Amino acid sequence: MQALLLAVAVTGATSLGFVGHAKNRLLSGAPVGFGGAAEMSGAVAPVLLVAASGLVLAVVPVLRRPASYWLVPPAAGGVIAGLSWIAGRCADAFAASSPAMARTSLGAGYWLVVACALLAVADAAGRLRLRALPALLAGAVAVLPLAVLIAAGATDQLSIMREYVGQRAAFLAALLRHAELVVSAIIPAALIGIPLGIAAHRRERTARIVFPALNIVQTIPSLALFGLLLAPLSRLAEAVPTLGRIGIGGVGPAPAVIALVLYALLPIVRNTAAGLASVPAGVREAARAMGMSRRQALWQVEAPLALPLVLAGVRIAAVQAVGLASVAALIGAGGLGAIMFQGLFADALDLVLLGAVPVVLLAIVVDGLMKALAAASQPAPA
């Protein structure tokens, strides 16, 4: 796996454009390969950093010692930081010799190598059998050097950073709104979904109604569901003006949150029911026979045993909501999707990336944190 990633990364870096130079943000840039970019950056240190880190990544699989995979996260961090540093210096050089509108954007080669480096970290975390939280920390180690570079201003002239500077306030607001949309959808979805899952587990009839209904919701395309909510909600806001004043209407966050809740229900309800069904029949019978009431059996025995699966359902729902919340921007709910669509409509690819990259990172972080929570909830140590 590591060798394959290395091969893909090297091929990509040598054959694809590493950065692109353009006269303004709307034009696609003229591609510059890795060699050209390294030359243009005019510094040896970042190139050495990439070479040394790359060498470590190449040597690790050859060592055939599991412990050597501890080297992968810092080495991947070195590659990512080194490449970003080169690209940043390249952008500095181009900006110094061009008009203010000129842009240096990151090319396919850059993104490919970064993706390979992150995959190598994920693979190493798997081989080291890291639990969720340490795996997340390994990922953090890989992006930490880049964060230092960004903070130090070494990448300021790259177009994605210039878009960020232009949008700083809007970006932070969008990020916050995005998180807000996800949280305000997942909490009610869990509060509704878990009892619904318990009911579906206990009564065949409830299950026969709930699951088909939620399955249908899940098959409705997100944009269509937003559309379907538009009419009834705007009519509701007209009929009850108070609701309109507190922000409930056909457009805005209200229909977005409702739609996200509906989408989040299926994984939560399904996993809750599956978690309860996974409790062995003998265990359930013993709980009753010991003289536990239904409530005691649920809270003392069934719930703790079902909890890891329930949390897995919430995790799936949350990761899904992070992605779906991007689309909610189309009905005026805001969030990182708004930045993406702004970029799409303006044909500014880097603005799209400024929205998309944080969505991906947010999804990874939510996934990792929820996995850590699920691991901590394991009812008995292995």
Add this chain to the structure above:
Amino acid sequence: MITFDGVSKLYGETKAVDGLSLAVQPGEMLMLIGASGSGKSTALKLANRLEDCSMGTIRLDGDDIGRMQVETLRRRMGYAIQSVGLFPHWTVARNIATVPRLLGWPRAKILDRIRELLVLVQLDPDPDRIAERFPHQLSGGQQQRVGVARALAADPDVLLMDEPFGALDPITRGVLQTELLRIHRRTGKTIMFVTHDVNEALTLGTRIALLDRGRLVQVGTPLELLTMPATAFVREFLGGDDYGLKLLAVEPVSSRVRAGEIAPGAPVAGSVSLRHALSEMVSRRTDCLAVVDGAGVPLGVVRLTDLIRA
């Protein structure tokens, strides 16, 4: 004492239990035996209302269990099953403490009780050894020992056991059967024990109740069922192809001993079965064994011909 009075259990049209009348005497180990589908398990589950009677009444010490609060009833009865059903997220100690905690016993009393029970079921009572482990870290035999300890935890008068040793290997099963007999003698609990294993029923039972398609065919001591079978079915079910050996298995050597005589060779205890004595004679190539009592005092001898005396 538990009395079944004309008890039936219907699932739709089929009668799982059909007009069962039976009195389980205090302190006895009553074996419910029968083929699959005979209703023996259902009959047991009626006793602690895991199933409810369709007809008839069951009384515990004279009180109709149908009128008792179901949780209270169940906490008065220990319950052990084939799949053990230990709670996988709780330690051994916490599992054993299940019913005492439900009953709100003080902590110190619960801890004492756990130690006492671990000793009783012959698991290491040192708290760091078995008590703090989780069920999946134990062998099948150890798990069932914990299951029995959990069933006995709140010192119930009645123990219900549904093929508790059915999933164990023959050696472990034999060991646990011996242990259960010891525990039964020490505690004097009333035990209802479901099994489909004739030898288990003959070895453990004070009395045996044979069920067939929901109906009680015969109830009596192992010897009564073997020597006075009510029907050909009873004879067939219990006897099988080694009826004679089973007869020998349910009678102790002490009942056929010739007092005052002496024989060479290692003596056998008077409490072992005639079947055991026969096996000893065959393996030692002798027709005469010395017999002693529990304290090692000579009782006399038993001869090969004594085994076939009526």
